[in-house]
Amino acid sequence: MEAEPSSTATTTRITDLNEDSLAHCATYLSLQDLSNLATTCKSLKRVAYSDPIWQHCFREHWPRELLQTSGLREAYLKRRVAVQQFKFVDPLVANLYITDAKPFDHIILDKNDITFSQGSLVQMTNIDSFLNGRDGVTALSDHNARITCMRLFPLSETSLFRSETQRKENVLVTSSCDHSIRLWWKGSCQRCFRGQNGPVLTLSDKLLGDGSAKVLASGGEDGTVRLWSLSSSGKRGQHALKATLYGHEKPVKLMSVAGHRTSLLATISKDSKVRVWDTTTSSAVRSSCCVGMTSVPGAPVDVKCCESLLYVAAGSSVVAIDLRTMQKVITVAIYQPKLCSFAIVPSKPLICTGGIDK
Incomplete structure (x- = not known):
């Protein structure tokens, strides 16, 4: 009579794995997971504190930073705390040589891209260019007078959006004393909006409305607030102007879109008068668009909702x-x-x- 095969199976516990295998698996863990791992037992604590794991964490956050040969956990945690407390030293210093001696008026940082304006000129550069030994600057010169405001908006909220691969891209929108607003993408002007009776002084910090019909607001030296559709086609933007809101007696200097209702726009004029507009009623009854007013002491500097x-x-x-x-x-x-x-x-x-x- 044959003996029955043994029913006992060999089981492998996590502590049976060698440290190299554990260290490789631990690179997929979060900082909190690593902390929890270190509290389970001495062998796993030794793995959680090992240099290969923290070397991976360090390179994931600061891939271009030179690493020391040991004590990487302490180095990572020290740098992480310093970054969170704004104590870190800038890792890159680069001299950007600009031939135009005019002062910088506006600057926007967007990931690795730097966009700034001087007078009527918009200039764009990329931080990676410096790291690769290139200092090329793209100049956008379509405006004919000083640029007064620059904003970035998602490409997906404009008529230029074509596919999901463009989901993370942004467009640049600028206003100018030449009475125009320009929308830029891929280094060239894609739309030009005209209709303000004087210099355009400011733009909304976000687009108004929900869904696909997003609207841009602008404020002018003529005291008006104008609403523009970024979903309209046509490079000249002839049909983009949706409404003109009247009420301010002085130039509109600043504006911001409300956080709790994306149809509400707050504006402040040069005389420090604050108005709140409900842009959903703008096309029907212009006189009832203003739903709130107040004033503040002193010259306006900035506003944010x-x-x-x-x-x-x-x-x-x-x-x-x-x-x-x-x-x-x-x-x-x-x-x-x-x-x-x-x-x-x-x-x-x-x-x-x-x-x-x-």
């Missing part, structure tokens, strides 16, 4: 206004003798101000 709050930097202070009641909620910052610049990171929340004292 965060959910239902409008942060207005003017004079020497930053105040928060509730767009639902148009009442001042709080003074969030004071900078004596006066403010020169303002920015806010809503997710933190973090407010940055710059003053005249440098």
Whole structure:
């Protein structure tokens, strides 16, 4: 009579794997997972603290940074904390030689791309160019007068969008004292919008509306707010102007789209008068578009909407206004003798101000 085969199977536990195999598997773990792994037992802690794992983490975040030969975990954690606390030293210094001696008016950083304006000229360069020994700058010279504002918007929210492969691309929109707004993509002007009776001073920081019919807002020296469709075709943008909103008595200097309702636009004019517009009613009854008004002391510096709050930097202070009641909620910052610049990171929340004292 034959003996029955043994039913016991050989099992492999995680601790049976050699350290090289474990280290390879651990490269797929998050920082929290590695921390949890290190608390299970001594052998897995030794693996979680090994240099190959932290070398992978380091190269994943800072691929161009030179690595030391040992103590990579400590080096990674130290640099991570420094970055989060804004204590790091800039890893790249490059001198960009520009022949035009005019001062820089605006600058936008978008991933590895740098876009800046001087007078009527837009110039674009790429950080990777410097790293590869190239210092080429693309110049966009279609404007005939000083550029007053620059914005980036998703290509997918314009009529230029064709396929999903373009989903992450952006278009550049500029306004100018030459009475025009231009939309740029792939180094050339794709649309030109005209209709403002004077210099165009500012553009909305986001596009208005939901769905595919997105609208760009502009403010002019003539005191009007104009709404433009970026989904309209035609390079000259003849049919892009959707509405003109009247109410400001002085030039419109700044504007921002509300966070809680993408149809609401907050604007501030040179005389520090704040108006809130419901752009969904703009094409029907122009006189009823303005749904709120208030004013702030001092010359306007910048504005930014965060959910239902409008942060207005003017004079020497930053105040928060509730767009639902148009009442001042709080003074969030004071900078004596006066403010020169303002920015806010809503997710933190973090407010940055710059003053005249440098």
